Amino acid sequence: MSNYGIDMDDNTLNKLNALFEAKRLEDIITVLSELHPSDIGEFLMHLDEAEKLEVFLHLPTELASDVILETDDSTRQYLIDSLSKRKLTEIVDEMESDDATDIIGELPDDEALIVLRGIGKEESQEVEKLLQYPDDTAGGIMQSELVAIDENLTVEDAIKSIRTVSDKITDLHNIFIVDKNNKLLGSFHVRKLILVPSKTKVKNIMNPKPLKVRVDMDQEDVAKIFQKYDVISVPVVDFDDRLIGRITVDDVVDVIEEEVFEDFYRMAGLQEDDRIFSSPAFSVKKRLPWLCINLLTAIVAASVVGIFQDTIKTVVALAVLMPIVAGMGGNAGTQTLTVIVRGIALGELTFANARKALIKEITVGIANGVILGCIIALLTYIWNGNPMLGLVLALAMIINIFIASLAGTVIPLALRWFKVDPAIASGIFITTFTDIFGFLSFLGLATIFISYLV
Numbered sequence: 032m033s034n035y036g037i038d039m040d041d042n043t044l045n046k047l048n049a050l051f052e053a054k055r056l057e058d059i060i061t062v063l064s065e066l067h068p069s070d071i072g073e074f075l076m077h078l079d080e081a082e083k084l085e086v087f088l089h090l091p092t093e094l095a096s097d098v099i100l101e102t103d104d105s106t107r108q109y110l111i112d113s114l115s116k117r118k119l120t121e122i123v124d125e126m127e128s129d130d131a132t133d134i135i136g137e138l139p140d141d142e143a144l145i146v147l148r149g150i151g152k153e154e155s156q157e158v159e160k161l162l163q164y165p166d167d168t169a170g171g172i173m174q175s176e177l178v179a180i181d182e183n184l185t186v187e188d189a190i191k192s193i194r195t196v197s198d199k200i201t202d203l204h205n206i207f208i209v210d211k212n213n214k215l216l217g218s219f220h221v222r223k224l225i226l227v228p229s230k231t232k233v234k235n236i237m238n239p240k241p242l243k244v245r246v247d248m249d250q251e252d253v254a255k256i257f258q259k260y261d262v263i264s265v266p267v268v269d270f271d272d273r274l275i276g277r278i279t280v281d282d283v284v285d286v287i288e289e290e291v292f293e294d295f296y297r298m299a300g301l302q303e304d305d306r307i308f309s310s311p312a313f314s315v316k317k318r319l320p321w322l323c324i325n326l327l328t329a330i331v332a333a334s335v336v337g338i339f340q341d342t343i344k345t346v347v348a349l350a351v352l353m354p355i356v357a358g359m360g361g362n363a364g365t366q367t368l369t370v371i372v373r374g375i376a377l378g379e380l381t382f383a384n385a386r387k388a389l390i391k392e393i394t395v396g397i398a399n400g401v402i403l404g405c406i407i408a409l410l411t412y413i414w415n416g417n418p419m420l421g422l423v424l425a426l427a428m429i430i431n432i433f434i435a436s437l438a439g440t441v442i443p444l445a446l447r448w449f450k451v452d453p454a455i456a457s458g459i460f461i462t463t464f465t466d467i468f469g470f471l472s473f474l475g476l477a478t479i480f481i482s483y484l485v
Contacts, residue, residue: 093125181211182233216234257280264278342477342481382447395436442460
């Protein structure tokens with residue numbers, strides 16, 4: 032990404048708004064051209080569609096190629112659909128290979144072919160290679176721009192090689208050493224070039240066992256490597272250990288953000304493409320199926336309550352208190368679920384240490400249940416004056432929070448065992464368990480001790 036000037040602040044925003052009201056487009060472009068592309072992208076997202084396109088079309092091509100990558104999905108898709116193929120080709124031609132691949136990958140096949148033909152033979156071939164890899168793998172997020180040199184070159188020769196490609200690579204971190212078959216032999220940080228004598232051979236300063244990832248590695252696992260080893264870039268190799276690309280930390284930041292929000296959305300029964308400015312019809316279409324499932328589970332929970340309707344008629348106070356048990360169980364289950372899903376995502380929790388995690392969460396659940404049970408028992412006694420009602424509520428609280436901790440641990444692990452993302456549907460299962468067992472334990476105990484409650 033190119034470097035641009037100041038960040039967006041309130042004064043700049045007010046100035047832009049005033050220029051928009053005065054319809055001074057040239058001055059608007061002048062102000063925007065001094066901003067960072069991410070700030071321009073954020074500014075575009077708040078404009079009407081016609082205004083977005085008008086402003087974007089007047090941005091310098093190099094800047095526009097950075098800005099379109101910094102907008103949200105809906106704005107980017109609108110711009111891509113609205114631009115002429117000639118303009119889109121000019122913008123894509125300014126991008127690094129991984130970014131160009133992302134844009135071209137969103138186009139219909141016939142339009143993608145037009146853009147590929149327009150960006151030059153060499154660049155087109157690189158993008159076509161990257162398009163063959165799934166989006167969520169190392170191959171899908173890597174870029175082909177890198178510096179690879181022979182092990183027998185000197186530092187002086189290496190510097191000359193870097194200069195020949197300096198216009199294509201804007202963020203150079205590591206130099207990769209390969210043999211005649213392009214197999215990765217080692218790497219070294221670019222700063223070493225200024226720290227050693229110019230006649231030193233690069234094989235004498237390289238790391239012979241560089242950190243690397245295979246082209247089919249899941250992007251989430253790639254992100255874990257960057258987090259664990261604090262690296263700036265990592266080479267990508269094929270199945271024969273040939274160097275085919277590199278992944279830089281800016282790409283991994285995007286992956287981490289994507290994975291975090293993906294899990295966050297899935298735990299809420301949402302899909303990642305449902306955004307704040309999505310059309311109402313689109314959001315209804317995406318959300319309704321999960322809400323229908325929630326409705327069914329709510330009916331199941333309600334049927335449990337229906338079994339004990341005679342008990343509720345006898346002790347009306349039960350109707351007031353039973354949502355407390357289900358609600359606290361749901362909250363406790365969500366807490367456990369969040370910790371477990373995070374542990375799985377970061378690789379901290381595996382099937383090997385799952386038993387330890389289960390015992391820990393059950394212990395926490397029982398402890399919380401006892402403490403909260405005692406509190407609610409006391410408050411119920413003060414409110415109702417019946418100590419047995421408080422005891423029944425306390426026991427039900429302990430049981431349900433225990434169930435919540437158990438389910439919050441076992442359900443995501445079971446989904447992981449069946450090769451399903453543990454964030455998917457875990458939340459709805461937890462809610463179902465805690466509602467059913469909350470009502471069942473509380474009303475069941477109340478039925479058993481009904482003679483002491485009336």
